[in-house]
Amino acid sequence: METIAIYWEPIIKTYGLFRSRGLVLLSKLIPPEALADVGRRLADGGFERQPEIALISAAAASDGSLRLSVVVHPDVTGSLSAFDTLWKQIAAIDEASRTVDLLYFQGPHFGDRFGIAHAVQSDLACIGLIPLLLVCSASSVYIVLPSGTLDRAAAALSRSFQHPSDDVTP
Amino acid sequence: MKGERLAIGGMKLSMPLVLFRWDAFDPEALESIFERLGAGRINLPVVWIDHSAAVSSARFCIDAAGSEQALPILQAFDDIRQIAPVVAISVYPFGKRLTLLGKILQAFAESNLPIHAVGSSLASIVVLGDDTRRAACVEALLRHLRLPENHAPFEAEFQVCYQERS
Numbered sequence: 138m139e140t141i142a143i144y145w146e147p148i149i150k151t152y153g154l155f156r157s158r159g160l161v162l163l164s165k166l167i168p169p170e171a172l173a174d175v176g177r178r179l180a181d182g183g184f185e186r187q188p189e190i191a192l193i194s195a196a197a198a199s200d201g202s203l204r205l206s207v208v209v210h211p212d213v214t215g216s217l218s219a220f221d222t223l224w225k226q227i228a229a230i231d232e233a234s235r236t237v238d239l240l241y242f243q244g245p246h247f248g249d250r251f252g253i254a255h256a257v258q259s260d261l262a263c264i265g266l267i268p269l270l271l272v273c274s275a276s277s278v279y280i281v282l283p284s285g286t287l288d289r290a291a292a293a294l295s296r297s298f299q300h301p302s303d304d305v306t307p
Numbered sequence: 308m309k310g311e312r313l314a315i316g317g318m319k320l321s322m323p324l325v326l327f328r329w330d331a332f333d334p335e336a337l338e339s340i341f342e343r344l345g346a347g348r349i350n351l352p353v354v355w356i357d358h359s360a361a362v363s364s365a366r367f368c369i370d371a372a373g374s375e376q377a378l379p380i381l382q383a384f385d386d387i388r389q390i391a392p393v394v395a396i397s398v399y400p401f402g403k404r405l406t407l408l409g410k411i412l413q414a415f416a417e418s419n420l421p422i423h424a425v426g427s428s429l430a431s432i433v434v435l436g437d438d439t440r441r442a443a444c445v446e447a448l449l450r451h452l453r454l455p456e457n458h459a460p461f462e463a464e465f466q467v468c469y470q471e472r473s
Contacts, residue, residue, distance in 0.1 A: 196357065262334070
């Protein structure tokens with residue numbers, strides 16, 4: 138069965154722009170032989186309270202090692218310290234730890250629509266802002282930004298995206 | 308719990324995708340490529356761009372069905388590498404659970420299945436595995452994850468495609 142639908146919008150609509158400031162971005166380079174152990178440690182972490190994770194992202198390098206990045210909320214009780222203990226046990230190379238801001242949003246059928254990633258890139262390039270991380274999967278767009286650039290980035294994204302509210306914080 | 312299978316709500320497998328990797332990329336050139344892909348109505352279901360490391364790195368996927376149209380745009384850049392055909396496996400719900408990430412890493416590593424990329428969203432964790440081994444990926448995951456009895460089908464039951472209006 139084939140269904141034909143026509144959808145047009147002058148500006149890309151989203152379900153809201155979510156903002157978080159002062160998060161911590163932690164990155165590690167995990168060699169392939171350590172991956173199962175890292176997985177076990179994360180799975181069996183034994184946290185009294187699950188760390189408040191805002192974003193997980195990873196990609197494999199050509200040698201099969203995995204660059205794992207996790208964005209953590211430091212202001213949730215015990216979140217960063219619980220995670221930090223585990224993070225230090227992971228046998229991998231520490232690559233970075235820095236304070237960041239995060240913008241994320243979802244929109245109708247983003248995963249099925251062309252042009253979304255380019256709209257994000259283009260809007261941010263207009264103000265000369267290069268995000269630290271851009272992760273688009275399913276219907277979500279996550280943008281990890283250098284600390285202090287969130288408001289400029291949010292304003293720039295209004296060129297291509299229309300949010301139902303300008304001030305949504307989950 | 309230690310060693311137990313983790314309860315999940317469901318899994319969804321994408322159609323076959325073609326994954327591209329571009330390390331030490333030129334941001335302006337990448338933006339231009341995305342613009343041209345968008346102009347050709349080519350969707351990028353998964354995009355991962357990292358500027359936080361010493362060497363910047365980009366990964367992006369296109370539907371295998373649309374790769375014929377995209378390849379001429381991408382082949383103009385020598386440094387863009389086409390990786391194995393991949394499947395995007397979305398595991399629901401994410402629930403901000405590190406344990407879920409751990410189980411996924413463990414499942415793939417113990418079965419010697421490559422992980423090309425991972426990304427979380429509000430709803431799910433998406434992991435890119437080899438499309439030629441999609442059944443093995445699911446089997447490996449189900450050794451560590453437990454589905455409900457009435458879970459939704461793994462494969463999408465419809466596909467979105469674009470047509471020019473006449």
